[in-house]
Amino acid sequence: MNYQEIFQEISNELKGFDEIGQVATYIPALAKGNPNKFGMYLVTEEGHEYAHGDTEEPFSIQSISKVLSLVYAFKLVGTDLWKRVGVEPSGSPFNSLVQLEYEQGIPRNPLINAGAIVICDILISQLENPYDDFIRFVRELSGNPNIQYREETAASEKECGYKNNAHINLMKSFGNIDNDVEQVLDFYFYLCSIEMSCKDLAQTFMFLARGGKNPLTNKRVLTAQETKRINSIMLLCGFYDEAGEFAFKVGLPGKSGVGGGIVAIYPDQYSIAVWSPGLNSKGNSSKGIKALEIFTTITQSNVFGPM
Ligand code: GLN
Numbered sequence: 001m002n003y004q005e006i007f008q009e010i011s012n013e014l015k016g017f018d019e020i021g022q023v024a025t026y027i028p029a030l031a032k033g034n035p036n037k038f039g040m041y042l043v044t045e046e047g048h049e050y051a052h053g054d055t056e057e058p059f060s061i062q063s064i065s066k067v068l069s070l071v072y073a074f075k076l077v078g079t080d081l082w083k084r085v086g087v088e089p090s091g092s093p094f095n096s097l098v099q100l101e102y103e104q105g106i107p108r109n110p111l112i113n114a115g116a117i118v119i120c121d122i123l124i125s126q127l128e129n130p131y132d133d134f135i136r137f138v139r140e141l142s143g144n145p146n147i148q149y150r151e152e153t154a155a156s157e158k159e160c161g162y163k164n165n166a167h168i169n170l171m172k173s174f175g176n177i178d179n180d181v182e183q184v185l186d187f188y189f190y191l192c193s194i195e196m197s198c199k200d201l202a203q204t205f206m207f208l209a210r211g212g213k214n215p216l217t218n219k220r221v222l223t224a225q226e227t228k229r230i231n232s233i234m235l236l237c238g239f240y241d242e243a244g245e246f247a248f249k250v251g252l253p254g255k256s257g258v259g260g261g262i263v264a265i266y267p268d269q270y271s272i273a274v275w276s277p278g279l280n281s282k283g284n285s286s287k288g289i290k291a292l293e294i295f296t297t298i299t300q301s302n303v304f305g306p307m
Helices: 003-014 062-083 098-102 113-126 130-142 151-159 162-173 181-193 198-204 224-237 240-249 286-299
Strands: 039-044 049-053 254-256 261-266 270-275
Touching: 003 039, 003 049, 003 286, 039 198, 049 198, 062 113, 062 130, 062 181, 062 224, 062 254, 062 261, 098 162, 113 130, 113 162, 113 181, 130 181, 130 198, 151 181, 162 181, 198 261, 198 270, 224 240, 224 254, 240 286, 261 286, 270 286
Parallel strands: none
Antiparallel strands: 039 049, 039 270, 254 261, 261 270
């Protein structure tokens, strides 16, 4: 398949796409983002790589980090994890508080804010040096030793993180947060602040397309069965109240972030990352979803079978 040509075709088709959306403004550091950035990066099973546009520039991965923290916590505590967080799609916005009260402080899934905050609580309980250990884990998956947290973004989010404060306090009241709330939230904001490029993201998520094995080191990150669980959570919960639409249009497990990044995997075939900071009303990259829809349509690749 000539992926380079396909990328060009997508780029041509997107020229007439005018639902660019808006950069996230509720985190002041992200409001400065340039909505015209666009990158697509593909890593295949055979280790071939294809780039188009702004693929080397690091951006804020935001909620994409939720998959990585979930994987790390799952490795550490195994199935005990599911006592603290569910695996059902929420059908609600990523920062909605509504279900949390009904469900007694047990978040619906690990990819909404409440779920990711519980995962941070688990990591803090389990790790002596959570910040160092986590960034080391991400660097090893990506093969890029320069990946960093961005303090400025974390601080900016902390300054106006009222809703996340509400989440953690509600969960604490139900007994689902063990550590100090400020300590846990600080860690959550740092995870969201990690900066990666499309290239880094596509490489990092490749282990989820390879049954749990990091192709760079050949080390097993997860078992095949555990990988299935993470991929199914991405498919059902990776885009919040747009998860159904993403599966419907794109047909791959994936994850978005309010920095405008999306990463998706096709088991045994490839991992693909897209970046376009303009978001739709659900907080997902508007052009990013369109680009992936065109990509999986042209390549006829989706987890629901050949067309
Ligand atoms: N840091 C963001 C928040 O907590 C992450 C949201 C996202 O990327 N969807 O609101």
